[in-house]
Amino acid sequence: MPLTESPSQPNTRSVQSDPPRLQIKQRELGRFRDTQSGPTLVVIGGVHGNEPAGLIAGQRVLDHLQSVDAHAFQGQFVLLAGNMSALNDHDPDSRYIDHDLNRLCLDAHFAEPSTTSAEHQEMHELFSVLESIQHAASNADQEMIVLDLHTTSSNSRPVVVFEDSLAARSHAMRMPCPKYLGIEEEIDGLVIDAVTNRLGCVSYLVEGGQHEDPRSIDVHEAAIWIALDSAGIYPIAQSPGDPGAVIRKAAMDREGVVYDVRHREPILDESFTICNDIFNGTHAIAEKTVLAIQSGQPVHSPITGLIFLPNMQTHKRIGDDGFFIVRRISPGWVNLSARLRRKHWVHRMILLMPGVYQGESSTLLVDADLACVLRRQVFHLLGYRLVRHDGREGGTGVVRFFKGIGAFCKAIVRGPIRGQYGDGPDPSDPRFWIVARRRLDQPI
Numbered sequence: 001m002p003l004t005e006s007p008s009q010p011n012t013r014s015v016q017s018d019p020p021r022l023q024i025k026q027r028e029l030g031r032f033r034d035t036q037s038g039p040t041l042v043v044i045g046g047v048h049g050n051e052p053a054g055l056i057a058g059q060r061v062l063d064h065l066q067s068v069d070a071h072a073f074q075g076q077f078v079l080l081a082g083n084m085s086a087l088n089d090h091d092p093d094s095r096y097i098d099h100d101l102n103r104l105c106l107d108a109h110f111a112e113p114s115t116t117s118a119e120h121q122e123m124h125e126l127f128s129v130l131e132s133i134q135h136a137a138s139n140a141d142q143e144m145i146v147l148d149l150h151t152t153s154s155n156s157r158p159v160v161v162f163e164d165s166l167a168a169r170s171h172a173m174r175m176p177c178p179k180y181l182g183i184e185e186e187i188d189g190l191v192i193d194a195v196t197n198r199l200g201c202v203s204y205l206v207e208g209g210q211h212e213d214p215r216s217i218d219v220h221e222a223a224i225w226i227a228l229d230s231a232g233i234y235p236i237a238q239s240p241g242d243p244g245a246v247i248r249k250a251a252m253d254r255e256g257v258v259y260d261v262r263h264r265e266p267i268l269d270e271s272f273t274i275c276n277d278i279f280n281g282t283h284a285i286a287e288k289t290v291l292a293i294q295s296g297q298p299v300h301s302p303i304t305g306l307i308f309l310p311n312m313q314t315h316k317r318i319g320d321d322g323f324f325i326v327r328r329i330s331p332g333w334v335n336l337s338a339r340l341r342r343k344h345w346v347h348r349m350i351l352l353m354p355g356v357y358q359g360e361s362s363t364l365l366v367d368a369d370l371a372c373v374l375r376r377q378v379f380h381l382l383g384y385r386l387v388r389h390d391g392r393e394g395g396t397g398v399v400r401f402f403k404g405i406g407a408f409c410k411a412i413v414r415g416p417i418r419g420q421y422g423d424g425p426d427p428s429d430p431r432f433w434i435v436a437r438r439r440l441d442q443p444i
């Protein structure tokens with residue numbers, strides 16, 4: 001058995017609630033396949049060193065699969081360790097060694113050598129393994145899907161997070177817990193983002209609950225069974241117990257709820273502390289509510305919404321996420337978005353709008369005054385992602401309406417723009433935001 005548990009390190013928390021420390025000796029911890037071909041589900045656990053629950057759950061699934069009818073299993077299940085250095089670190093709170101692996105996976109860092117840091121080596125090794133699995137899958141004309149399992153420092157319920165493409169929706173929406181869209185626009189370098197945009201694979205992330213809560217392992221195991229079913233590899237009816245019921249119960253039957261991530265607050269000082277009366281989000285917070293204290297000063301919520309993933313880690317590090325603010329989206333928006341983004345004429349219409357220009361490859365350059373007003377109501381709705389933006393908001397209500405009208409009029413009066421490369425502005429022109437249709441939504 002590849003996973004071995006070592007005694008918990010002595011610390012101030014109760015022995016009963018400590019997650020077991022794992023000794024990870026190899027990146028690939030197990031693989032189950034049948035004799036027929038089929039899709040591949042790759043599960044990654046421990047991208048953060050203090051989050052071993054996904055690996056324990058993955059090992060449970062592998063153990064169970066040893067005793068099932070292999071003919072019902074059509075495809076492949078692979079379990080990979082994320083940040084081996086941090087998982088094997090003697091400090092039980094070690095989330096990472098030098099850099100957060102779940103913020104590092106950017107093209108610029110992939111261009112740097114493995115020797116740059118502990119996490120550069122982890123990233124290169126992890127993606128090398130993923131690429132070889134994907135290569136084998138695509139040679140067999142099969143799909144690879146990646147599920148990244150995490151837990152949280154705060155007491156929380158399970159949620160699923162994904163880049164909002166139609167392909168990812170078809171898998172992630174099957175998880176019977178709240179869905180979170182748009183986190184990739186607030187933070188760079190997510191593992192799932194690199195899997196989707198470098199490898200072209202559906203990838204999604206499940207937060208299973210609090211690090212120390214043993215129910216997080218149950219949730220992750222249930223998530224793997226559901227993911228195997230969604231991928232068409234192993235039917236849920238053959239899974240042990242009722243995985244859907246496990247997640248529904250842990251999520252308090254909130255599976256139809258969808259949120260949009262609107263704001264990320266970075267930690268600027270290691271003294272950052274979430275206020276005692278602030279919990280991972282079920283109650284709305286008003287604009288300017290004090291959510292944390294940092295360097296002796298209050299940290300306010302810049303907008304109304306719900307707090308998501310408040311940082312309760314023992315060790316805070318500068319640049320880590322302090323908290324996110326999210327807002328609820330209606331199911332009608334989700335359904336309308338799915339219908340519209342499949343229509344080719346809709347995407348051609350966008351290019352006819354004043355202030356919108358064709359950029360390099362699949363990108364559009366959009367006048368910033370217009371883009372900030374339309375970012376959610378048009379671009380997110382139709383499956384476009386902000387690639388470069390200046391973070392400004394378009395306002396609300398009447399202000400937003402008149403800002404939009406003003407931006408349209410300005411673009412019409414200004415007329416066509418010719419940049420150094422011909423029609424349309426230069427991509428480096430800061431007056432324009434760059435947006436791109438989500439890779440998995442793009443026509444092949």
Ligand SMILES: [Zn+2]
Nearest residue numbers: 048051150151
């Ligand atoms: Zn994590």
